[in-house]
Amino acid sequence: MAKANIALDADEFYDIYGRKKIVSFFTLGCKVNQYETEAMAEIFKSSGYDVVRFDEYADVYVINTCTVTGRGDMKSRQEIRKAKKINPDSVVAVVGCYSQVALNEVLNIPEVNVVLGTKNKGEIVKLVEKAANANKVIAVEDIFKDRKFEELKISAQEGHTRAYLKIQDGCNQYCTYCIIPYARGPIRSRKPNDILDEVKRLKDNGYKEVVLTGIHVASYGKDLENVNLLDIIKMIHEIDGIERIRLSSIEPTFLTEDFVREVSLLPKFCRHYHISLQSGSDSVLKRMGRRYTTSEYKTIIERVRKYIKDVAITTDVMVGFPGETEKEFNETYNFVKDIQFSKMHVFKYSRRAGTKAADYPDQIKNSVKEERSKILIKLSEECELKFYRKFLGSTLNVLFEQRTKELDDYVEGLTDNYIRVAVETDLNIKNKILPVKLIDLKKDFAIGKIVEGGEIN
Secondary structure, three states, X not given: OOOOOOOOOHHHHHXXXXXXXXXXXXXXXXXXXXXXXXXXXXXXXXXXXXXXXXXXXXXXXXXXXXXXOHHHHHXXXXXXXXXXXXXXXXXXEEEEHHHHHOHHHHHOOOXXXXXXXXXXXXXXHHHHHHHOOOOOEEEOOOHHHOOOOOOOOOOOOOOOOEEEEEOEEOOOOOOOOOOHHHHHOOOEEOOHHHHHHHHHHHHHOOOOEEEEEOXXXXXXXXOXXXXXXXXXXXXXHOOOOOOEEEEOOEOHHHOOXXXXXXXXXXXXXXXXXXXXXXXXXXXXXXXXXXXXXXXXXXXXXXXXXXXXXXXXXXXXXXXOOOOOOHHHHHHHHHHHHHHOOOEEEEEEOOOOOOOHHHHOOOOOOHHHHHHHHHHHHHXXXXXXXXXXXXXXXXXXXXXXXXXOOOXXXXXXXXXXXXXXXXXXXXXXXXOOEEEEEEEEEOOOOEEXXXXXXXXXX
């Protein structure tokens, strides 16, 4: 296929090539990145582009990168090269955290045409079209000069029944292992009216659940006047048509008695908290720069469980932090076993240049990290099964999302307390909330049966 000039406006392009311009996206990392990709996709569509899968021919490939781990950097580089192989004449734009903290590294990748950091994503179309007649376009700015939330609007999210809603950016915590504050800059909160306008658009497009996301959601409102996270949750709760509100992740110290008690009285607020732990050893937590002890964390978990019946509590746990001894790892193992999370995201410490921990002595061997990771993943699987088993025979409301890949003729969805449920049906129940009786367990989900006469929402 001949090289197409994407610098032409949409009508000229169609007249010459008999088709629309084509863009494709690949997203790595967190829910914030997923949200920003959806927002960029809407901008491209409004500029006359068709969006296709990443393995298809496109005029523009956008790789939205993550740099939390070295693996994220490596994966970003792989996808950049893959895009150029599909269409050697394409414009490849690399955006996000990896670009922000490793500009020169990204610039040295010959396949890259556009480098954009973690701000000004609303300019993405203009930048890639400028690159059609330029060798490289660089648009990475000093993120620490940024004090304003970048508004990226979304009205629909392809293939989703739950809508991610970015309400905050940046982080002021500076944990010793984490590169994200350097990639995302200081905290910036989205204005309440802009959040509520987007929720209403999502509701008008049929979404029943919104998931509040951000780099450090607990910081929401600290840079605004007279508003905090609880306030915005209550405002969203008032919007008719939204049936569920979920938090993507929350710092444990934010979960005060007042906050937990207040949200426990909101029927739309999901009984699911992802409460970051990182380590179950006090000495490791101190080296990480975390702002709580295991005793304080346990008290917070007990508080959540006291107010919210059948709550799901998930978490992040890191293994192999510099200097982590066998004793400290065993402290973590015993602590998380005692807490009995419903699921754990286990990940291996990744040395990130520019962070304090990168210069710590006693860096742990990869083989040790791998062994410890496997031990905790096995424990996580046991805890998840135990949590699911508690609900066998119970009837829970499920928001159905998609056909189940593992089982033919099954449709899957989530309960409000984050149980993955699959039911056998040939009915179109996507985006419907239905009562389901849980009758059996498979590896990653519960098998359910829709309760006859159950009211469809």
